[in-house]
Amino acid sequence: MLKVSQLTKKFGTFTALNGVNFEVGEGEIFGFIGPNGAGKSTTIRILLGLIQATSGEATIFGKNVWSDAVEIHKRLAYVPGDVHLWPNLTGGEVIDLFGKLQGEMDRKRRDELIARFDLDPTKKCRTYSKGNRQKVALVSAFASEADLFILDEPTSGLDPLMEQIFQESVLELKEQGKSVLLSSHILSEVEKLCDRVGIIRQGEIIESGTLEELRHLTRINFVVETKERIVGLESLNGIHEIEQLGDTLSFQVDSSYIDEVIRHISQFGIQKLESTPPTLEDLFMRHYEPKVTSAQGGRSQ
Amino acid sequence: MSQLVFAQTGILSRFIFRQDRWRIMFWIVGISLATWSVPIAFKDLYGLEEQRNVMALTMENPAMIAMVGTADLSNYTIGIMTAHQMLLLTALVVGIMNILLVARHVRGDEEDGRLEMIRALPVGRLSNVHATVIVFIMVNVALAVISGLGLYALQIESMGLEGSLLYGATLGATGILFISVTSLFAQMCESTRGTIGFSIGFLLIAYMLRAIGDISAESLSWISPLGWITKTETYGLNKWWPVFFLLGIALVLFVITYLLNARRDVGAGLLPSKPGRKYATSFLKSPIGLSFRLQRVGFISWAIGMFVLGVSYGSVLGDIDSFFQGNERLEQMIASDNHLSAVEQFLPIIMMVMAIIATIPPIISMNKLVGEERKNRLEQLMAKSISRTQVMARFVIVALVNGMVMLSLAAIGLWSAGTLVMEEPLSFREFYQMGIIYYPALLLILSLAVLIIGWVPRLTSVVWLYLVYSFIVVYLGELFQFSNFVIQISPFGHIPQLPLEEMSWMPIIALLSLSSLLIVTGIIGYNRRDIQG
Ligand SMILES: Nc1ncnc2c1ncn2[C@@H]1O[C@H](COP(=O)(O)OP(=O)(O)OP(=O)(O)O)[C@@H](O)[C@H]1O
Ligand SMILES: [Mg+2]
Numbered sequence: 001m002l003k004v005s006q007l008t009k010k011f012g013t014f015t016a017l018n019g020v021n022f023e024v025g026e027g028e029i030f031g032f033i034g035p036n037g038a039g040k041s042t043t044i045r046i047l048l049g050l051i052q053a054t055s056g057e058a059t060i061f062g063k064n065v066w067s068d069a070v071e072i073h074k075r076l077a078y079v080p081g082d083v084h085l086w087p088n089l090t091g092g093e094v095i096d097l098f099g100k101l102q103g104e105m106d107r108k109r110r111d112e113l114i115a116r117f118d119l120d121p122t123k124k125c126r127t128y129s130k131g132n133r134q135k136v137a138l139v140s141a142f143a144s145e146a147d148l149f150i151l152d153e154p155t156s157g158l159d160p161l162m163e164q165i166f167q168e169s170v171l172e173l174k175e176q177g178k179s180v181l182l183s184s185h186i187l188s189e190v191e192k193l194c195d196r197v198g199i200i201r202q203g204e205i206i207e208s209g210t211l212e213e214l215r216h217l218t219r220i221n222f223v224v225e226t227k228e229r230i231v232g233l234e235s236l237n238g239i240h241e242i243e244q245l246g247d248t249l250s251f252q253v254d255s256s257y258i259d260e261v262i263r264h265i266s267q268f269g270i271q272k273l274e275s276t277p278p279t280l281e282d283l284f285m286r287h288y289e290p291k292v293t294s295a296q297g298g299r300s301q
Numbered sequence: 302m303s304q305l306v307f308a309q310t311g312i313l314s315r316f317i318f319r320q321d322r323w324r325i326m327f328w329i330v331g332i333s334l335a336t337w338s339v340p341i342a343f344k345d346l347y348g349l350e351e352q353r354n355v356m357a358l359t360m361e362n363p364a365m366i367a368m369v370g371t372a373d374l375s376n377y378t379i380g381i382m383t384a385h386q387m388l389l390l391t392a393l394v395v396g397i398m399n400i401l402l403v404a405r406h407v408r409g410d411e412e413d414g415r416l417e418m419i420r421a422l423p424v425g426r427l428s429n430v431h432a433t434v435i436v437f438i439m440v441n442v443a444l445a446v447i448s449g450l451g452l453y454a455l456q457i458e459s460m461g462l463e464g465s466l467l468y469g470a471t472l473g474a475t476g477i478l479f480i481s482v483t484s485l486f487a488q489m490c491e492s493t494r495g496t497i498g499f500s501i502g503f504l505l506i507a508y509m510l511r512a513i514g515d516i517s518a519e520s521l522s523w524i525s526p527l528g529w530i531t532k533t534e535t536y537g538l539n540k541w542w543p544v545f546f547l548l549g550i551a552l553v554l555f556v557i558t559y560l561l562n563a564r565r566d567v568g569a570g571l572l573p574s575k576p577g578r579k580y581a582t583s584f585l586k587s588p589i590g591l592s593f594r595l596q597r598v599g600f601i602s603w604a605i606g607m608f609v610l611g612v613s614y615g616s617v618l619g620d621i622d623s624f625f626q627g628n629e630r631l632e633q634m635i636a637s638d639n640h641l642s643a644v645e646q647f648l649p650i651i652m653m654v655m656a657i658i659a660t661i662p663p664i665i666s667m668n669k670l671v672g673e674e675r676k677n678r679l680e681q682l683m684a685k686s687i688s689r690t691q692v693m694a695r696f697v698i699v700a701l702v703n704g705m706v707m708l709s710l711a712a713i714g715l716w717s718a719g720t721l722v723m724e725e726p727l728s729f730r731e732f733y734q735m736g737i738i739y740y741p742a743l744l745l746i747l748s749l750a751v752l753i754i755g756w757v758p759r760l761t762s763v764v765w766l767y768l769v770y771s772f773i774v775v776y777l778g779e780l781f782q783f784s785n786f787v788i789q790i791s792p793f794g795h796i797p798q799l800p801l802e803e804m805s806w807m808p809i810i811a812l813l814s815l816s817s818l819l820i821v822t823g824i825i826g827y828n829r830r831d832i833q834g
Contacts, residue, residue, distance in 0.1 A: 045417075045566075045567070048417075048420065048421045049420070049426075050417060050420055050421070050566065050567040050568070051566035051567060051568070051569070052564070052566060069420075069426070070305045070306075070308045070423045070424065070425055071305070071423070073421060073422055073423040073424070074423040076421070077421075078418065078421035080414070080417060080418065082414060083418070084413050084414035084415045084417075084418075085415065086320065086415065088320070089320075097312075097316060098418070098422060100312055101309055101312055101313075101419065101422040101423065101424055102422050102423065103423065137418065150421075
């Protein structure tokens with residue numbers, strides 16, 4: 001459906017993207033996350049044929065994103081994070097204009113979505129708040145017959161209620177077998193919606209896979225109490241942030257070393273053992289931190 | 302392939318037209334009415350051949366040729382007179398109309414991020430430019446036909462059908478040329494302001510080259526597309542080739558524009574934008590720093606422009622000198638008034654025109670305050686511990702200084718070229734006085750802008766209308782023999798015309814006090830009204 005390989009983009013001497021690879025399959029929701037300035041929007045703008053890649057290849061529906069942009073866009077819908085509209089047109093007019101340019105739009109679905117997102121289509125865009133401008137873009141995207149949806153921080157201005165409605169709408173798309181590329185900073189949203197995620201940092205994809213897979217690649221928090229004092233823990237592989245608090249000991253273990261660690265501590269007579277899986281926040285935070293190298297990030301050897 | 306790069310041009314064209322229909326209507330009606338009213342007025346004022354011959358005589362003056370161009374002065378019919386005095390000037394206005402209208406679509410939508418959403422739809426890479434070009438070519442064709450047929454419909458003897466159509470076609474072709482110039486510059490600049498700035502710069506340079514060319518160096522008028530306009534000899538020999546030349550150049554520029562547009566990134570320009578400073582300079586942090594910084598490039602370009610304008614006018618002063626010395630009848634006509642030289646007779650009008658032009662940059666500078674507000678950038682400033690009075694005062698101060706600098710540079714430019722070419726040059730002091738005396742008039746228009754921004758920011762264009770009015774009464778006042786009252790509605794009409802008239806302080810003091818009053822009232826209003834957005 002969507003395939004990006006070795007995508008590189010330079011702005012003058014600055015390398016914004018450096019060999020990005022990922023794929024979005026049919027009927028899949030792909031989360032695209034990373035810190036500010038990582039290159040998410042740049043990738044998306046290349047996918048939309050708005051800017052030209054310096055090197056590498058990107059295809060959608062098997063077609064080249066730059067030379068076949070018009071063909072591709074007939075079956076594609078896009079929502080930017082920062083929606084700018086014509087100040088003296090109404091929201092309804094803009095939705096219709098987009099619909100007409102797209103080719104066809106289901107009137108019933110359009111009105112249904114306007115009602116669902118609680119948008120007043122008779123107001124001039126000049127008077128819309130940020131969230132309302134975003135709704136205009138969302139309504140015209142969801143009302144289209146597209147097969148692929150590219151959403152770049154589509155909810156950055158929405159209130160929690162609207163966020164909920166947005167999520168429902170995306171899940172509906174999924175039921176219809178449509179594909180979504182969702183870039184977002186709202187991790188709970190990504191966790192709820194996405195089948196797979198790709199993490200980009202400084203123009204490189206540093207991790208991608210299903211959430212389960214990513215969890216496996218990370219550390220698990222342990223808190224233990226043992227009869228005897230545990231010794232020799234430091235010398236084990238894959239163990240981090242050991243902290244002694246009275247009788248209890250807390251530490252983190254890279255998921256691939258859990259077995260060895262448990263074997264080791266069980267020698268000391270476990271009285272209490274708590275393990276908590278990493279939250280998504282933990283998971284992402286570690287990738288977002290600037291100093292983390294991919295080896296420490298738990299990439300399996 | 303070609304189908305694809307232009308996909309959906311039709312829908313976009315209609316969309317562009319719908320957005321701009323009132324603007325387009327306003328321009329076409331305004332320009333056509335102005336065009337039609339001139340020959341009607343001329344018929345009243347210069348109905349007799351003798352009257353026209355006197356006019357033709359004064360039109361031989363190089364200062365006038367510099368302004369309006371050349372014509373067949375030996376056969377000065379109403380038609381030829383109209384084309385001579387109005388065609389080039391109107392073509393300039395048509396150029397400005399196209400620059401302002403086209404830049405909004407070929408760069409404005411892109412700069413503001415609207416094009417991004419359009420281009421994510423099945424719309425071709427060139428569709429937006431192409432749609433804009435199509436719409437505005439049609440607008441110019443309409444303007445050509447309407448203004449031309451209207452001229453013919455006046456049924457003035459010397460204004461036949463062919464001449465009238467040529468008159469309209471020249472306007473339309475100039476307009477189409479400026480569509481192409483503007484859309485080409487839009488490929489190079491990342492901002493609408495830059496696009497408009499470069500395009501207007503091109504227009505002024507073309508006008509100036511033509512002026513110099515018409516007076517002394519024929520070849521320069523051939524380089525400048527605006528030089529071709531008077532070569533149509535409308536209502537005289539009616540030559541059509543300049544129209545085709547203008548369209549030919551436009552076609553070439555369109556092709557280059559399309560090639561550039563097809564291969565560049567959305568949002569980017571071809572002129573590189575270099576990384577800025579990491580820290581604010583201490584100047585930027587100073588009270589007027591930000592308001593100045595926001596308009597630095599514009600300020601510098603205008604400053605250079607004003608100086609060059611002064612130099613250009615200055616360089617014809619020598620020609621005026623020798624022109625009058627060679628012509629006894631004219632010398633008598635002028636000398637009968639008083640003991641002043643021909644140059645001294647003409648300096649006030651030149652200075653006044655320059656003063657009106659020098660009023661443009663301070664008004665732009667002041668209007669920046671409204672521009673910032675409309676773009677919602679003022680809120681962040683207002684949220685800091687800074688009063689509205691302070692915010693506005695900073696912009697006022699920058700604009701005040703701006704006006705002073707522009708006017709001074711124009712006078713200095715005039716002096717520096719004037720002393721070189723005049724036989725008996727005036728002193729720097731005299732030149733500078735002649736120029737700076739117009740500052741109170743400039744100030745009045747600026748303070749009107751402040752007043753409007755303070756109370757009804759929607760109406761900022763009123764200031765421009767007032768300035769255009771001033772220009773028309775000054776520029777055409779003599780020609781149409783306007784009454785004193787009409788002239789004195791403009792502040793420029795109150796300034797004593799040194800050295801032609803005596804210095805009188807009354808109007809100066811009156812203008813200064815009125816200006817102060819308007820500025821204070823404006824600031825009061827600014828403290829009371831809602832900040833938009
Ligand atoms: N036209 C441009 N010229 C120069 N640098 C650019 C340009 N566009 C983007 N960049 C740079 O490329 C990098 C990636 O930007 P991008 O907008 O893709 O980030 P992002 O991942 O979308 O960030 P955010 O989460 O803040 O939206 C940034 O460092 C940005 O400054
Ligand atoms: Mg982004």
